[in-house]
Amino acid sequence: MGTVLDAVDRIIERRVAIKVVKVPAANDPDGAEAHARFRREAQAAGRLSHPNIVGVYDYGENAETAWIVMELVEGGSLKDRLDKHERFTVADVARLMGQVCSALSYSHARGVVHRDIKPGNIMMSSHGADAQVKIADFGIARLENSSMTQVGTLIGTPSYMAPEQFRGEPVDARADIWAAGVMLYQLLTGEKPFEGGFSAVMHKALHTEPPPPSQLSGIVPRSFDAVISRALAKRPEDRYASAEAFAAGIQDAIVNPNASSAALPMPGGDADATMLATGSRPPSAMPGLPGLDGSSANNAATTATTRTNPTAKPTPVTTTGKKSPLPLILGGVGGLAAAAVAVWFFVIQPGAGPSPEEIARQAEIVRQAELSRQEAQRQAETIAAAARAEAARLETARLERERNEEAARVAEAARQEAARAEADRQAEAQRLEAARQAELARLAETQRQQRLTQQEQARQQALLREQDAARQAEAQRQAEAARLAEVARQAEASRQAEAARQAELARLQQQAAAAQQEAARQAEIARQQQGTLTQQQEAARQAEAARQAEAQRQADLARQAEAQRQADLAAQQEAARQAEIARQQQLAMIRPDFRAAALAAVQASSCGLLSFTASDQSLTIGGVVRRGDDALVRQELSARNIPEGSARLALQSFEGPYCQALDLFRPVLAQGDRAPRVALVGTAPLVEGQLMRLDVQMPDYPAHLYVAYFNKLGEVAHLVPSQLQPAGARIRLGEPRGNFNGWPVDEPFGTDLAIVIASDRPLFATTRPVIEQQEDYLNALAGALRNARTAGNRVLVRPIIIETVPRR
Known part of the structure; x- marks a missing residue:
């Protein structure tokens, strides 16, 4: 995979090999896998330093090319x-x-x-x-x-x-x-x-x-x-x-x-090699001849050229640069013995009857031959000892040479290893320094972002408080003005009604007085005109009639006064009702700001990850909050006069060390109904041994899916490390298939936090460990989110609380 170049590192004057590949396009999943495999090669070999493993010195990449610098x-x-x-x-x-x-x-x-x-x-x-x-x-x-x-x-x-x-x-x-x-x-x-x-x-x-x-x-x-x-x-x-x-x-x-x-050839040997063999010679056929009897022959060394016997264990001849003359000398001794035998067979023939002188002469010849043989044997042994000493010396020299060569090789390897270690140390020091500078820059950027975030939050909260105070003051002023106007109107209506009643009473009294005067006048006239009893009776009758008429008039006046009082009371009640209607209308004119109320409620929790949607008549708030902070959200909505029927809350509460993670995810939280969305399959809580399954709705653009699972022990498990999903995909996660047995619930039990992340570009250059500490993951994620923000990449997250309990 890729092209390998022969190169020279000019800084340390070392020849190296550079393996180069092209960076694949963003829409090439096969190329992305090959690129990841290339990175993994550098990662795997880079952590190894062994004489029998090709060393990796460096890795790098840019927008078009990736490369590995390695041992040539x-x-x-x-x-x-x-x-x-x-x-x-x-x-x-x-x-x-x-x-x-x-x-x-x-x-x-x-x-x-x-x-x-x-x-x-x-x-x-x-x-x-x-x-x-x-x-x-x-x-x-x-x-x-x-x-x-x-x-x-x-x-x-x-x-x-x-x-x-x-x-x-x-x-x-x-x-x-x-x-x-x-x-x-x-x-x-x-x-x-x-x-x-x-x-x-x-x-x-x-x-x-x-x-x-x-x-x-x-x-x-x-x-x-x-x-x-x-x-x-x-x-x-x-x-x-x-x-x-x-x-x-x-x-x-x-x-x-x-x-x-055993039939295998011995190292350095040959199936047809000449070997020294020790064994018995046949007894001499000439008894009585010195040196040719059985006892002398049994001590003689012989030479033989034989094939290797598969059932025997022959001793190979140790060969050096100079061959030993021992076989030739022993061969000469054998020749002398053969000459003696020839003398016996061809000169002293059986049955010829040799003379004593001839026998003595032949015995002397044999004795001299034996002496020569013994002398030759001594010389051969001396030469053999010298040859063995020379061979030992040569072997010692060879071993010494090999030891020196091995020592030189080890020294050279040690020197190279020391140079490599020094280069690695310097590279590691540079890497650590770069990492330290990057970490300092990251911390500075994080602090700056936190300051900006805190300042922006303070500014928004102050603005919300000012707007809220202004709205409340205006509402109170308008309500007070309406109340005073209503009081004045009611007072004026009461005054006018009382004046009308007094005027009517005065009119009725005037009419009664006029009637009395008229009755008296009529009575006087009648009395004057009639002086008789009949006239008096008529006058009495008329007086009684006048009295009854006056009583009827007084009753009518009382009835009219009661009717007027009832009318005034009804008018006052109607005025109060109209005032209440006006007050309600005035309050209705001051409509709640649902968006401002939702924003204030979301910010009421210091440890949560909440999103909201709001209209002119209702609002919806959903997400996760620390247990107890959900009451703060409800209090904030109540303080802003949000009717309970107009607010829909979908809050999941938790207990666990998740506040730092939620602070990091808050700027990239998907708001409202925007994808990604996640839901637990089945009912909560999940019981020990039960499988956890999630339904995930991806955004309307291709995105890489990550699922990070936080538990109360401060660990993060990467359930889905990275998967490129098509636009709008709906995915069921956690279903067993093949060799994958799903995600069974196990301890520790409680409230865990799962974060679903959708990013249109990979967040991490290398795959994160399957399980790691929360602090390590958040540090790496902060850098990844910062890089994504700089590059203009889209990253959205959605949280979900997973509650687990032990089996009962």
């Missing part, structure tokens, strides 16, 4: 050698695999599983026979607590993939053990254990066993069959538990081959 390895790959049909001795295979296992042990101990061990990713430090192994390409490596690769995805090279990888199951270090076992099989036999297309390789890896390597190559000890069988076990738990155990198994196979491996 010039020997090509192990695959290049296998493609050239280069064969390796068993000792070389053990050496190479020992280095591979050492690198894997180091990476596994630091939480890095390679997942693509194969000859193409095994680089060689040089083209020589003693080249060192360098593992490369950590592009699909899995870091500990990382979930970027989803369960059920096949990643790797089929011929080297373990059965659990084909099944889409989670993998661990034992998948690398399998791949290393495949590579060991290939180095020993020249063939892969499972050949064919993808389907064939998968079927064989899951269901069949490869032929033992000793059956495919005559030089492979049968002890390697058990090593291969264990490394390629179908079940991970049946394989070697670690790379160290695998390396130990390979060494045991070298040191302790079984009986059937």
Whole structure:
């Protein structure tokens, strides 16, 4: 993936390799995954420093290109050698695999599983026979607590993939053990254990066993069959538990081959080599001859050229630069003995009857020959001792030379390691300084934003208070004016009614007085005109009639006065009713400001994440608040004369350390009904063991979905680290499928906080750990939100409280 350049770091004068790739377009999900894999390669290899792992020195990227600066390895790959049909001795295979296992042990101990061990990713430090192994390409490596690769995805090279990888199951270090076992099989036999297309390789890896390597190559000890069988076990738990155990198994196979491996050529030996053998010679056929009897012959050293006996354990000759003359000398001694035998057979023939002088002469000849043989043997032993001493000296010199070379190599490696460590230290110091400066800048920016936010909030609150006070003062003034006007009107109406009543009484009294005067006048006239009793009676009758008429008139006056009083009372009641109607109309003219009331209610909670919608007649407030702050929201609405029927509250209360997180999310909270929206599937609270599932509505534009889960222990779990979703998508999260078993509820129980984040660009350059401390996540998120705001990216969040309880 990408282009590799041969370059020179001019600062420290070091040759390096630079791997370069293009940054993909924003709408290319496959390119984004490849880019993330490229970053992951730098992240995985950058945390490792081992002689058998290609070192990574730096990583960088801009708008168009990303690059990794790494160690330059010039020997090509192990695959290049296998493609050239280069064969390796068993000792070389053990050496190479020992280095591979050492690198894997180091990476596994630091939480890095390679997942693509194969000859193409095994680089060689040089083209020589003693080249060192360098593992490369950590592009699909899995870091500990990382979930970027989803369960059920096949990643790797089929011929080297373990059965659990084909099944889409989670993998661990034992998948690398399998791949290393495949590579060991290939180095020993020249063939892969499972050949064919993808389907064939998968079927064989899951269901069949490869032929033992000793059956495919005559030089492979049968002890390697058990090593291969264990490394390629179908079940991970049946394989070697670690790379160290695998390396130990390979060494045991070298040191302790079984009986059937004795036919293998010994290191440095030859099946047709000349060997020294110690054994008995047949007794002499000439009894009585000195030096040729059985006792003398049994001590003689002989030479023989033989084939290696598979059932014997021959001792090979140690060969040095100068051959020992001992075999030639012993061969000469053998020639003398043969001459003596020839004398016996050809000169002193059986039955010839030699004379005593001849016998004495022949005995002297044999004695002289024996003396010569003994002298030659002494000389041969002296020469052999000198040869052994010379060989020991040469061997000592060779070992000393090798020790010096090894010491020089170790010193050079130590020097390079020290230089690399110093460079790493300086780079780390620069990185820490840059991080410190960035953190200082972030803190300064955060403080500035907080100051601006506090000032803006104070200004808005002061403005709201001023507006509220002005509205209340105006309402009170208008109500008081209406009350005074009504009082004045009622007083005027009462005065006018009283005046009318007094005038009517005066009129009636005048009429009564006039009637009395008229009656008296009539009575006087009648009395004067009639002096008789009849006249008097008539006058009495008329007087009685006048009295009755006066009584009737007085009753009418009383009735009219009562009617007037009732009319006045009705008028006063009507005036009071009209005044109350006017007051209500006056109050109705002062309508509540629902938007201002909603804004003030949202700001009443110091620890919450609330959004609202408001119209001229109603308002809605929803979100999460600290337990007890919901009462503050209701009090603020009541103080602003908001009728209960006009306010809809959808508040979730919590208890937990979430205030800092809510402060960070508040500027990017989705208001009203804007997406993203989230709802819990099922009823709350969730009981222990029950699955948590969420329905999420995405915005009307493509966005990356994140779900962060905060618990009361101060931890954050990334349930959805990053998923690009289409515009307007509706997603059900937490449903079990495949190897994913869902999100079962477990302790700690209580009120947890889930935050759904939608961002049109990725927030983080690298995947966050599956679980991390809240403080670490919020620090990283603050920087990500600041970068998104600077770049003009859209980021919206929506909170939801998840209440959990133990099973009863």
